[in-house]
Structures are given as structure tokens and as C-alpha cells.
Amino acid sequence: xxxxxxxxxxxxxxxxxxxxxxxIYSYKQSDMYVEAQIAYEYYKKKNPTISQYQxxxxxxxxxxxxxxxxxxxxxxxxxxPIFIKQEASHLLGEGASFNEDDTKEKLGGVMFDNILMKLxxxxxxxxxxxxxxxxxxxxxxxxxxxxxxxxxxxxxxHAGIRFWQxxxxxxxxxxxxxxxxxxxxxxxxxxxxxxxEKRAYQQIVSTSAADGTVILDxxxxxxxxxxxxxxxxxxxxxxxxxxxxxxxxxxxxxxxxNDLDDASQIYWIIQNAGGMxxxxxxKFKERMKVLKAATVEDxxxxxxxxxxxxxxxxxAEALAQLRDSLYRDAMALDTDKISAxxxxxxxxxxxxxxxxxKCDGFEMCVTDFINAILDLAGIDDAPTFKRSKIINMLEDxxxxxxxxxxxxxxxVLKHLPFINHDEVDEILKRMDAEEIGRYVDETGFSEDExxxxxxxx
Numbered sequence: 041x042x043x044x045x046x047x048x049x050x051x052x053x054x055x056x057x058x059x060x061x062x063x064i065y066s067y068k069q070s071d072m073y074v075e076a077q078i079a080y081e082y083y084k085k086k087n088p089t090i091s092q093y094q095x096x097x098x099x100x101x102x103x104x105x106x107x108x109x110x111x112x113x114x115x116x117x118x119x120x121p122i123f124i125k126q127e128a129s130h131l132l133g134e135g136a137s138f139n140e141d142d143t144k145e146k147l148g149g150v151m152f153d154n155i156l157m158k159l160x161x162x163x164x165x166x167x168x169x170x171x172x173x174x175x176x177x178x179x180x181x182x183x184x185x186x187x188x189x190x191x192x193x194x195x196x197x198h199a200g201i202r203f204w205q206x207x208x209x210x211x212x213x214x215x216x217x218x219x220x221x222x223x224x225x226x227x228x229x230x231x232x233x234x235x236x237e238k239r240a241y242q243q244i245v246s247t248s249a250a251d252g253t254v255i256l257d258x259x260x261x262x263x264x265x266x267x268x269x270x271x272x273x274x275x276x277x278x279x280x281x282x283x284x285x286x287x288x289x290x291x292x293x294x295x296x297x298n299d300l301d302d303a304s305q306i307y308w309i310i311q312n313a314g315g316m317x318x319x320x321x322x323k324f325k326e327r328m329k330v331l332k333a334a335t336v337e338d339x340x341x342x343x344x345x346x347x348x349x350x351x352x353x354x355x356a357e358a359l360a361q362l363r364d365s366l367y368r369d370a371m372a373l374d375t376d377k378i379s380a381x382x383x384x385x386x387x388x389x390x391x392x393x394x395x396x397x398k399c400d401g402f403e404m405c406v407t408d409f410i411n412a413i414l415d416l417a418g419i420d421d422a423p424t425f426k427r428s429k430i431i432n433m434l435e436d437x438x439x440x441x442x443x444x445x446x447x448x449x450x451x452v453l454k455h456l457p458f459i460n461h462d463e464v465d466e467i468l469k470r471m472d473a474e475e476i477g478r479y480v481d482e483t484g485f486s487e488d489e490x491x492x493x494x495x496x497x
Contacts, residue, residue: 076182087286095110126395146176168270171269172265218264426461453468
């Protein structure tokens with residue numbers, strides 16, 4: 041892969057255009073890109089291993105030939121997208137909360153939580169995603185469209201190339217992001233065209249009917265405005281270590297379906313009919329399909345129908361064990377195990393333990409990402425998260441209310457399971473307004489438009 045130091049060695053525009061193409065090509069050959077590409081297929085439920093699986097037959101000489109006669113179902117499971125969405129929703133489903141009321145507005149308002157969820161999902165399947173702080177909002181790049189140019193000495197992200205191409209026969213677009221600005225390029229028929237020269241990230245423009253839009257000035261951010269969001273400390277896709285078991289589940293399930301289809305066919309044994317050749321046997325079988333009856337002309341010949349019983353227990357047990365192993369290795373929550381009956385809060389909490397441990401690591405990565413974005417925006421704040429999970433709402437509510445006399449109203453509201461963190465401030469304001477109203481009614485004081493009370497003591 042190309043590095044940031046390789047970019048610094050470029051001295052001409054022509055060399056820069058060649059460097060961008062080489063960087064994209066070398067990145068597509070890298071383990072990071074290849075693994076992300078495979079993981080994205082599993083995320084889309086297009087499991088490539090079972091999709092490319094071909095049943096084979098072997099001739100008497102040992103040659104393998106495609107089996108085009110028997111059933112070849114290719115069943116795909118959805119374990120990987122379930123694991124990814126469960127982890128992202130558990131941590132980011134309730135959004136991020138900040139100490140200051142206007143922080144989220146400066147980062148894009150309600151869209152910030154949506155982009156953060158998309159960034160989290162892309163990071164989990166791709167190993168990493170990238171957030172571009174674009175003045176008042178965040179744009180997202182995934183691992184399949186962004187080439188990171190890492191510093192060889194500090195390992196930090198100093199530049200990058202976002203690229204996209206609908207098809208190999210269509211133009212290639214690329215944007216080079218550097219610390220001092222970004223520039224746009226397009227390749228048509230092997231020729232490069234500069235769409236936009238390098239310009240600052242923050243631009244001051246003037247628009248008029250006579251002159252149109254004119255860039256008056258521009259400035260950049262204190263640091264490189266694209267921040268990586270890693271899925272974990274290992275900087276790898278969550279598919280790592282799970283793919284083989286997912287493939288095994290697909291193969292066993294598909295093989296079982298194939299055997300059921302093959303076994304549903306009746307096969308015939310014709311005794312004392314040695315004079316029948318292959319053509320006669322085919323005619324006999326076709327006649328049975330069409331007329332449900334056939335004659336056997338040889339004396340003493342007899343036709344017997346047979347079916348096959350498909351072994352079931354061993355495969356069902358293998359699938360069940362694979363499923364349990366996948367949930368355990370993915371540190372995911374198996375909702376089937378807590379869906380029956382009135383499960384206590386303690387039992388639910390215990391079932392979440394593995395998912396909680398995994399999300400603790402993911403939360404550190406997300407927190408580092410948001411802190412870097414806050415630094416770029418010049419905001420002094422810190423994010424907090426409320427985990428989204430299944431609960432015994434009645435039991436949890438009773439526990440909180442039993443301790444309410446020892447807590448302030450804000451703490452109680454923040455811990456009640458049916459109240460979102462974003463609702464707390466508004467509820468507190470209404471509670472204060474009601475308290476003032478009762479005070480006015482009891483004392484005879486009035487309240488002016490500024491909230492000041494007056495009247496006789």
C-alpha cells in the first residue's frame with residue numbers, strides 16, 4: 041500500500057495523478073480491502089462460499105466433472121448481519137448524549153446519530169470506516185471507497201483518497217484529501233482531468249447575479265478532518281474467526297435440503313429384465329411419471345418402487361451446535377434463550393454479559409472517534425451512551441423508584457428504562473414550571489413574562 045511519505049515525494053501534477061491511480065490499485069490488492077470486500081458480501085447475505093459451491097461427480101478415471109443432475113440448493117444464513125446490527129444497535133441505538141445542549145446541533149443535529157450508526161455498521165463489517173467533518177456535519181466513507189495514506193513513522197492518518205466507479209467501463213472519480221485542502225479528479229478513456237484544483241475545506245464565498253459564486257477566502261482545520269472509526273483494537277472485520285463456521289452451517293443446511301430433494305424421487309428396481317437397455321429404462325421411468333403405470337414385457341419381470349430415508353438427527357445436532365458456537369464466538373445475544381416466560385432482570389443481565397464485554401471495546405473506539413471530531417469542531421464536551429437492550433421493565437422501574445427518595449429527579453429520570461436521555465431536560469423544565477405554578481397558587485404571588493414573581497407577602 042502507498043503511504044503518506046510516498047505522497048510527499050510527488051513533485052508534479054502529472055506524477056500526482058499517476059500516484060492516485062497506483063494508490064487505488066495497490067489498496068484494492070491489500071488484505072484490508074479484500075477482507076472488507078468479502079465481509080460486505082456476507083453482510084448483504086450473499087455468502088460467497090456457498091454461492092460459488094459446485095457439486096461434483098467423479099468418473100471411473102477419477103476426473104471431477106460438475107454434477108448437473110442432482111439438486112444443488114445454496115441456502116444462505118443471516119448470522120453475520122444479525123451480529124453486526126445487534127452490536128451497533130446495543131451501543132448506538134439510543135444515540136450519543138453530550139453535556140452541552142448545543143453540541144449535537146453543531147455536529148449535524150438529529151442526523152448525527154444516524155450517521156454515527158452508519159459509521160458503526162460500516163466499521164464492524166469492514167474493520168474501519170471514516171468520518172469526514174464537513175463544517176457542520178459528518179460525511180461517511182467505508183473501507184471499500186477510501187484509501188488511507190498512513191504516516192510511516194507515527195501510524196496516523198494524514199491524507200486519503202476517496203474513489204468510486206460504477207463499472208470498469210465507466211469513468212473513475214477520485215478526491216484527494218490532504219491536510220491543506222482537497223482536489224477532485226476524473227479518468228475518462230485513460231485520460232485524467234482535474235475537476236477542481238486544491239481548495240480549502242472551509243470557504244468564504246460571495247454570490248451575485250453578475251458574478252455568480254466567487255470564492256473569496258478559505259481556511260483549513262487544525263488537524264486532518266477525516267477520522268478513522270475502528271471496529272476493535274485488532275483493527276479487523278468482525279467476520280474474522282466466524283467465516284468458517286458460517287460456511288459450515290450453510291453447507292450442512294444446503295446439503296440436507298439437497299438430500300431431501302433427491303430422496304423425494306422414487307427409484308425403481310426391475311427384476312428379471314436384463315434385456316432392457318438404458319433407453320428402455322428411461323422410457324419406463326417417463327411412462328411412470330406420465331401415466332403412473334407401465335408394463336414389463338419380460339416373463340417373470342417385476343418392478344418395485346423404493347424411497348430413501350434421509351438421516352436427520354446428526355445434521356440437526358450439528359446445526360444446533362454450530363449455531364450455539366457462532367453466538368458464543370461472536371459474543372452475541374441469542375434472543376431465543378430469553379424469549380420464553382417471565383425472565384428476571386438478573387437472568388437478562390447475565391445473558392447480555394458477552395455482548396456487553398464486546399461493546400465495551402467498541403465503545404472505546406467510538407469515543408476516540410467522537411473526541412477527535414469534537415477537537416476538529418473546537419467543542420469542549422464528551423459523549424456518553426445508553427445501551428439499548430431487552431429488559432424486564434416492571435422490575436427495573438420498581439427498583440429505581442424504590443431508591444427515588446435518596447436521589448434527585450434528574451438521576452431518577454435518566455435511569456427510568458422507558459425515558460430517553462434526550463427527553464430528560466424537557467421533563468425537568470415542565471416539572472419546574474409546575475412547581476412554580478403551585479408556589480404562586482399557594483402564596484398569592486404572580487409571575488411576569490420573565491418568570492419573576494411579585495405580589496403581597
